[in-house]
Amino acid sequence: MSDATFTPDREAEFGDYVALLKPRVMSLVVFTAFVGLLVAPVALHPFVAASAVLFIALGAGASGALNMWYDADIDAVMRRTAKRPVPSGKVAPEEALAIGVGLSGIAVVMLALATNLVAAGLLAFTIFFYAVIYTMWLKRSTPQNIVIGGAAGAFPPVIGWAAATGGVSLEAVLMFALIFMWTPPHFWALALFIKSDYDDAGVPMLTVTHGRKSTRRHILIYTVLLAPIGPALALSPVGGPVTLAAALVLNAIFLKGAFDIWRRDEGEAETDGYRTEKRVFRFSLYYLFLHFGALVADRALQGVF
């Protein structure tokens, strides 16, 4: 890689490299990893805990860079992603690859040194899963890409938990299941209202391969399957009254939203500019945030009583 072979429109700034790490995805990773670490029964020194969360986030960012390196051709076609550093020509693809590989290594090694090998191993697996299994393979080959890709996003609380305890147990698996089952309805709601993009890029999104009616049904099915996980988490050792209340209320709203999406047809959705789909998508973000927030609240209450 040299400037002789790659002539960007303008010099890449530091912010363009930060954008390569998908900072918005990272913020969710930071939050869920932090919660996984916080609710674990073993307390880490605050500095070690903060470092662990940082390196988990760095690993997630590195896999984001690898994703942007490999997906530059798709990203260039879709409106939502065309401005990303690689397709917009600000960062050379080889540079994105080098940063992705380099930061992955640093993140895994540093997490191992800061905490333990189980957490580091899980982080390495997550990066591999997202960059290779999801990005290189499943995303382009199956409409279930979102379901399986969701696993990568579901790992951070498990890594946080492992960083504190040195292992994985039921509570960590339930936190994993919550994000894993939440991802498909969350993403498909988005896919419904930014429809044309995935068609153009040739990504086998469910809306393209099975049609929008089927996508609506899938959203409802996955939301129904998601519903018991929150209450189960609330009844597990990391849960408590706040989580239980949150799980019941959030699931009721999400199920109602998924039901509304399922009941509508395209004509209705197009007349009101996909209002329900957009509302459910926005709510789904709160759903996950508040669920994990409730776990923190219950943990704080345990300290009080």
Add this chain to the structure above:
Amino acid sequence: MAIRATHELHERRLSRNRGVGLVLVAFIAIVFGLTVVKVQNIGLTEGFDHVVRPELILRAE
């Protein structure tokens, strides 16, 4: 000996260089902090330091 000649490249790359500099400083701070915490976690240790310390000598009683 400092390099005095400036090139327009220095200006173009200012943002990157500053960013990388800050990241490196932060990384050093984290490694140092982790080291301090890990060493503290070991607790007070007492070793031989070339001074006779009676409490370290086994006494046959």
